[in-house]
Amino acid sequence: MTRAQDGFAVEAAGALPNPSAVGLVAVIVAATDGEPRALTVRVPGQATGRETGLPAGPLVPEHPTLERGLRAWVERQTQQRLGYVEQLYTFGDRDRQGDDSGGLHSLSVAYLALVREMRSAALAEASWHNWYAFLPWEDWRAGRPATLDGIEAKLLAWAAGASDPKVGRRREDRLGLTFGIGGGAWNEERVLERYELLFEAGLIPEAQGQAGEARVADIATTGRPMAFDHRRVLATAIGRLRGKIKYRPVVFELMPPTFTLFQLQRTVEALSGANLHKQNFRRLVAQQGLVEETDEVTSGAAGRPARLVRFRREVLLERPAPGFRLTPSRRSS
Amino acid sequence: MTRAQDGFAVEAAGALPNPSAVGLVAVIVAATDGEPRALTVRVPGQATGRETGLPAGPLVPEHPTLERGLRAWVERQTQQRLGYVEQLYTFGDRDRQGDDSGGLHSLSVAYLALVREMRSAALAEASWHNWYAFLPWEDWRAGRPATLDGIEAKLLAWAAGASDPKVGRRREDRLGLTFGIGGGAWNEERVLERYELLFEAGLIPEAQGQAGEARVADIATTGRPMAFDHRRVLATAIGRLRGKIKYRPVVFELMPPTFTLFQLQRTVEALSGANLHKQNFRRLVAQQGLVEETDEVTSGAAGRPARLVRFRREVLLERPAPGFRLTPSRRSS
């Protein structure tokens, strides 16, 4: 069925030459105590011993769809029920893969999953990490991250160090767009673009396959490395999630059955990396009808008890499916 | 390097078992005379002779990235310069692929490309089609598409025909969400969900591999079929594009160097399938600073001549990168 015709190589999707190695990678996200967490595993490292990486596995031909395959595979191996699952991106970068298995083009199909509990942390080799450990510049909840000073300096040097001045100017433009250097605003969704920029600028040890050799000083500024190019996958996931919570009620996949509005806000803030105006946040949630009150209230903690609410499942049937608009406030720390 | 450990199959992305056949599919979009078009080719059909399909080809291991590979491949074969290229989705559905090449899992990585001209229509076997020929229910510019009457009736019958009443209710919910049946609103972004629903309901001939045998009556209501599952890919592309134009200035990839505001509006309307309020549209474009005036005006046509404008490339460097908010008006036909 393979056939080239008149300049078009028209191929049946089912019968192609050049078989490739295809893997699945999962970014499994939870939010506990107002911190965003990703499930990681220890993998055999490229350079040194063992490194932190994302759960990954082979594409299993037994399953009818990619997503169902991933779901079954992860749920079986982590005892973790996956609620929301969404395909993220397919990575096929040759020189960015860990290693090239001789001629086979290798692809990784990445998925984002949102889960409620963290029981599987009990599993050996698997553990939850605050995702900002890997991308520390993305957390603005306590104000501008200190690490950005060092990063900006290095990025500016990188831009200035371009041989062609035109290239240098383009680099500076990108610095403005992504990191807001030079009067630009910080757009919390551009997580991947920021990571890519750091990668290109040589600030990411994974770029040279040296994830295992990152110096402590580097980790302090550019974060903890991951095996292969998994930080890129994580960056993709965070960016996607930050965008999605604005127009789809996906945060609730991360919440327990009942919760307070402030817990909800903390979770949204954890994901977006920015603080929100409290009163306006509740107004938004109320207006959209995202939650309904229970007759329980919290107790024990300091301050006035908060009413517990639950997600109104019906909103999934209402249009347009709402989410959260993120409007940062000046509250910090 | 393949290794299972403690419940996690941890695999280096580059060394996986089960090689798969991987293909690339491209949805190449242009907009001419206010109509949205997709580039199609004639492919050897599954059942009957030759069918319409999307340009597709094998993954070429020579290229450093998937996107660069696709770009080079399409540009060479269609003489069509691809401006904007974006990865859409990776399809791996087993039973939805055209045919299964014995044991190999087959994937299609789909891309969306926006182009300006349509020269390659000159190529034999390749031609441009109004994309609503394939998804006629998606075009609301002349009011509610007539085809929806027939579709709704069949969908309601499908929901009512569920053996389990619970399943039936869930189907009805989905009808409301996607097609707005039962008091719901039409959300122009849910193109894929609508297609999937029709597919499940058995209204899409491709579902049984009968794309080539669709009856004329069916084509009138559920649109022209495509080879394999390419209509699903097209639906994905349209949905994505409709979402994207709202927050990124991507429409300009489809416009000639200079154009009138109304031409721009027509293009946005063509993509979104809905009409917009003219004065508000210009206000939006002006406010956002998306275009700058040239000193030329149109002439020859009826009515007052319009000023020609051009896209302000600088907006790509301004934050947050703006797009179009789509607010339908009552103007129709």
Added chain:
DNA sequence: TCATTTATGCTCAATCTGAGCATTGTGCCG
């Protein structure tokens, strides 16, 4: 009891949106 802390209610100005009316240039038709 009072200070502290958090939850919750409410106000207000600025801006944004959706809708429509009015005016301005052109080509075209008697």
Added chain:
DNA sequence: CGGCACAATGCTCAGATTGAGCATAAATGA
């Protein structure tokens, strides 16, 4: 040549949404 039809363009206005803050309520703990 005057007037008409037709788009383009300018402008207004009420209602809704946003961003920010003040005020009050209901707990805990010294």
